[in-house]
Amino acid sequence: MSVSSPPSLEHESKVINESEPRKPIGLGSISERSAINPSPDSPWSYLKWYLTSKEGWLGDYDYLYLVTPNIWPLNRKYKHHKTPFYGLHDEVPILLTIILGLQHALCMVGSIVSPPLAIAGGAFYLDSATTQYLVSAAFITTGITTALQVMRVHLTKTPFFIGTGLLSVVGPTFDILPIAFNYTRMRYKDGTCPTASDGTPLPCPDAWGAILGSILCTVWIQVVMSFVPPKTLNRIFPKVVTGSLLLLVGIYLVGNGMQNWGGSSSCHGGEGFYALCPDTAAPRPLRWGHPKLIGLGFTVFVSIVLVEQFGSPLMKSSSVIIGLLVGCLVSGVAGYWSTSNIREAPAVTFLWVHTFKLSVDGALILPLLIMFVCEAVSCMPDILATAEISNVDIEGTEFNSRVQGGILCDGLGSLLSALGTGPPMVSQAGNNGVISLTGCASRRAGWCAAVFLVLMGIFGKFGAVFGSMPPSVLGGMQVFLYATIAVAGLRVLGLVRYTRRNRFILTVALGVGFIDIVQPDWFSQMLTYDGDSMALAGFEQGVNLIVETPFIAAAVVGVLLNLVLPQDASQMDDLIQDQAGHAMMEKQS
Structure with missing residues (x-):
């Protein structure tokens, strides 16, 4: 598909100096979009081209692909379809920009x-x-x-x-x-x-x-x-x-x-x-x-x-x-x-x-x-x-x-x-x-x-x-x-290396968090201040709120354990690592 070269903005204002070469619209691959050398025209010429040309509005993107259901035989055409990739600063057709x-x-x-x-x-x-x-x-x-x-x-x-x-x-x-x-x-x-x-x-x-x-x-x-x-x-x-x-x-x-x-x-x-x-x-x-x-x-x-x-x-x-x-x-x-x-x-x-x-x-x-x-x-x-x-x-x-x-x-x-x-x-x-x-x-x-x-x-x-809307729908x-x-x-x-230390931290943190989920009022009788001091009353309410909110309690426990527990090694950790390595090698082979 042949397209006209868009006028370029030689001095396009981009935030934080993230300027990259402008990539014209309308070609299917990145290499092709980079092949046209833009000519140094004024910003108004580029804007006029972008807003008035067919390439500026439509490009050559396959819009039918976006609305084709994954049902045979409608999806047969796109079984091995590869969509073109538009990077952070690539020029995207106006219609595609609006749709996406x-x-x-x-x-x-x-x-x-x-x-x-x-x-x-x-x-x-x-x-x-x-x-x-x-x-x-x-x-x-x-x-x-x-x-x-x-x-x-x-x-x-x-x-x-x-x-x-x-x-x-x-x-x-x-x-x-x-x-x-x-x-x-x-x-x-x-x-x-x-x-x-x-x-x-x-x-x-x-x-x-x-x-x-x-x-x-x-x-x-x-x-x-x-x-x-x-x-x-x-x-x-x-x-x-x-x-x-x-x-x-x-x-x-x-x-x-x-x-x-x-x-x-x-x-x-x-x-x-x-x-x-x-x-x-x-x-x-x-x-x-x-x-x-x-x-x-x-x-x-x-x-x-x-x-x-x-x-x-x-x-x-x-x-x-x-x-x-x-x-x-x-x-x-x-x-x-x-x-x-x-x-x-x-x-x-x-x-x-x-x-x-x-x-x-x-x-x-x-x-x-x-x-x-x-x-x-x-x-x-x-x-x-x-x-x-x-x-x-x-x-x-x-x-x-x-x-x-x-x-x-x-x-x-x-x-x-x-x-x-x-x-x-x-x-x-x-x-x-x-x-x-x-x-x-x-x-x-x-x-x-x-x-x-x-x-x-x-x-x-x-x-x-x-x-x-009805709450049931929500x-x-x-x-x-x-x-x-x-x-x-x-x-x-899943990205965590399951050493003995990490398993221990995870066990304690999740244990405390699950307590709050399965029995949210378990701490309600622990701190019960009935005095006249607003400061103590606020402190007591704050502690209760922390202890009875699952992810906060787990985060506090997890961070503290991560800071104080020694980074000791275990033979079991080496065995687990070896098993993971063997499994990866078998998968690759």
């Missing part, structure tokens, strides 16, 4: 909406309007932080950056959920969050304001850690620690997702207004765990599995949102939806439409400090995965710089999100499947995705749909998403 930008945004929808929905409905019992607003705020802050991560801004006169410069997507962290659930349970128990006469929890927005205010005070530890060399962080927080905390977070949250799958966490053993699920005012309220409610969640879960098996590349990378759409369709036809909240939702919204009274609770300081320390370390494997699939260096000075920029961007993103009333942020590797399937790691698609995410948040009706999606977190933990633990 939307694709990256859609594949993150489930991960973005799940934390605010769980916070609003499962922890603070907020009303529908506030719930819809939190979803919209999460989209807006996610889009802004993602744009900053993709851009990678150089801090002048320093070797430091903000952002990875990769097609990295930043989204709300799930690690805040165990802290939020345990914190509100404590506040409802001590009476600082309101309840009805029958004990039914009432909305407690002030508790969310306390978490936001405490985040603004504690997120700075992650900002400071971003300037610590990655090798030092890896030495203090090895994979045996980060893998175990990801595994525990996933397992803990699967339980919360299953609560929603059965009807809603508020109606599991509830009374009065919450005697039926999701509440007695719902169109078709049922008892928690009713087969019809379980079936609604299964429509989502099974749809995700079927899309993964038979879907086209675009469908596979959006399997979660497709499963959610199927669940919404089935539940809507069956009459489980109440559309009044969607009708009443504003067409356009933005940050600070709803605000919360900010405060700082001493009980939250230690748990949040530990959480942000864990966030700074746990994002490193995700940055590594994105760098590897983007075909850039995964070791050396440049990669360490990307890690530093990613950790700093996550910290500043959490700060921005808290100022915008949203949950804290963390880099995620959930969009790596889109990069792999489409062969596009260009930052242009990342910027386009950021724009789509902000627009999704601005249009209020979009958030209202997620805030109004639960089917959450169980799948939360299970992927546990699998990510297993993946990290």
Whole structure:
């Protein structure tokens, strides 16, 4: 296929001196795209060519491949198909940029909406309007932080950056959920969050304001850690620690997702207004765990599995949102939806439409400090995965710089999100499947995705749909998403060398974490301060919150054991290493 050479930008402005030779659009391979020597024309000539030519809009990408289902005989043409690869700075056709930008945004929808929905409905019992607003705020802050991560801004006169410069997507962290659930349970128990006469929890927005205010005070530890060399962080927080905390977070949250799958966490053993699920005012309220409610969640879960098996590349990378759409369709036809909240939702919204009274609770300081320390370390494997699939260096000075920029961007993103009333942020590797399937790691698609995410948040009706869906449909999606977190933990633990020392650390850390999961109130009678000292009361609540939050307790134990246990050798370790070497040799032969 012959194409015209695009005019080039001799002095294209690229952030942080990451300039690479411009690669023209429209040829199938990297070598071919590099073969044309661009002519030194003005930026306006290049822009005119890019916006008006067929090559600028379409290139020669096989768009049919993106929508062809994996069903014989339709998939026969693409059985051995190899998609062209677009690197970080390659010029991507405009249409493909828009399609893939939307694709990256859609594949993150489930991960973005799940934390605010769980916070609003499962922890603070907020009303529908506030719930819809939190979803919209999460989209807006996610889009802004993602744009900053993709851009990678150089801090002048320093070797430091903000952002990875990769097609990295930043989204709300799930690690805040165990802290939020345990914190509100404590506040409802001590009476600082309101309840009805029958004990039914009432909305407690002030508790969310306390978490936001405490985040603004504690997120700075992650900002400071971003300037610590990655090798030092890896030495203090090895994979045996980060893998175990990801595994525990996933397992803990699967339980919360299953609560929603059965009807809603508020109606599991509830009374009065919450005697039926999701509440007695719902169109078709049922008892928690009713087969019809379980079936609604299964429509989502099974749809995700079927899309993964038979879907086209675009469908596979959006399997979660497709499963959610199927669940919404089935539940809507069956009459489980109440559309009044969607009708009443504003067409356009933005940050600070709803605000919360900010405060700082001493009980939250230690748990949040530990959480942000864990966030700074746990994002490193995700940055590594994105760098590897983007075909850039995964070791050396440049990669360490990307890690530093990613950790700093996550910290500043959490700060921005808290100022915008949203949950804290963390880099995620959930969009790596889109990069792999489409062969596009260009930052242009990342910027386009950021724009789509902000627009999704601005249009209020979009958030209202997620805030109004039946909890059982949401639960089917959450169980799948939360299970992927546990699998990510297993993946990290699979990189651990299972020496006697590492097995011991893992056993103790997981043992402590599993105690909190299987018996969350085991520590409730250990520290019970009834005096008048607010300082001691806050300290007691903080310790309880740490001990009763699985991944925090495991992280503390794992880090301490890793620092104090001697690096002694064992003959058993040598035998295990020899067995692993023999197995690898047999596999290669």
